[in-house]
Amino acid sequence: MNGYILTALITLGLSAFLCGAVIIRYRRKTENTLDSLLQALDGAVGGELPAASCDESLDGAVRERLNRVVQITRMQSDIAREERDVIKSLISDISHQVRTPLTNIMLYTGLLKEQSLEEGAAALTDKIDRQTEKLDFFMRELVKSSYTEQAMISVSPEMINVEEVIDTACQMTELAAMKKNIDLKIEKTEAFCYADKKWTTEALGNVLENAVKYSPEQSAVQITTVLYESFVCVRVRDEGIGIREEEQGRVFERFYRSDVVKNEPGFGIGLYLVRAVLSKQGGYARIKSKPGEGTTVEVYLARTKV
Known part of the structure; x- marks a missing residue:
């Protein structure tokens, strides 16, 4: 009878030991997988493509999807950068094309105001001067407004x-x-x-x-x-x-x-x-x-x- 009890105790002890070993191994494997995924996520946040995995595990599936996300983000970032460059160039060109004749109008209006004009002509000249000043102000504010997004400001x-x-x-x-x-x-x-x-x-x-x-x-x-x-x-x-x-x-x-x-x-x-x-x-x-x-x-x- 005592032999049966001893055998049962030994069996239970071995079973408990094996269960503990399996649990520890599984925990370590899980921790390693999570650490690997966290490193891949950190890299993805920084714009790096995660290392490809050929297996069909959860780790491999997550890495494959992270690769897709990073690639899509890079593509959208490149498109946004190209669009910003186009907008900057367009605004600069419009500003230059408008400000040159506007400056000339302001100059000629100033010269007119220095001449001896009839009362009606002088009043019209003053109105032209005020309106060109307003237009000049709004053009400058338009250019400034285009730079309210800091991404538009590129310094060297x-x-x-x-x-x-x-x-x-x-x-x-x-x-x-x-x-x-x-x-x-x-x-x-x-x-x-x-x-x-x-x-x-x-x-x-x-x-x-x-x-x-x-x-x-x-x-x-x-x-x-x-x-x-x-x-x-x-x-x-x-x-x-x-x-x-x-x-x-x-x-x-x-x-x-x-x-x-x-x-x-x-x-x-x-x-x-x-x-x-x-x-x-x-x-x-x-x-x-x-x-x-x-x-x-x-x-x-x-x-x-x-």
Whole structure:
């Protein structure tokens, strides 16, 4: 009798041992499969094609489907990139084709206003001037709007002369400043920075445009340059209406406009583009302002490759 009991106990012990071994082996196999799938998923997130599997297991099925997803994503990404390039080229071409005759109209209208005209002709000339200014404004805002998606902003940073960027940006706002008798005071500099010249000029031009737009007539806009260890700071100070403290962070948001300036033309795009351009090339922007005491916008540009 005791022999039967001993045999039964040994059998139960062996069965338990074998069951435990099978469970451990299955658990390890499952963990290995899951680790493999997680690695494949991580690669797929990064755009890598998972290694192909020839077996018909769950692992192989998942990898095959991940391959399909990555391939479709790559194809759609290429199509989207091509479409963005076409849109950018189209907008640039339209802008150039429209702005050239528009600039000529503004020039000829200005020359007409300098002539001795009859009262009726002078009034019509003033109307033409106002309408061309509106058209010019909407064309510039249209171009800005096309860049509200950051994917449309493609920068190619290189070492550039900061003074050249400032001079070109000032030329962009010179006419608006002249109409309000605003003095653009530029402090000369020999500094260099690592940035995309075209986009940085566009960003600084937006800062100067705001400074002129929200400043009173016969005031001044001061442009100075400060060198730091890692950055070049282009500081634009105006004598305008200022910005409330609670709004100073929000002015960089896309389409944000304060109720204080709701009667001024604009769509709240300029400063959003400033921050988008700077962030893509390792820079940033800051604002210091008090209502009624003017605004200072600081544009920080990297001095070396980041």
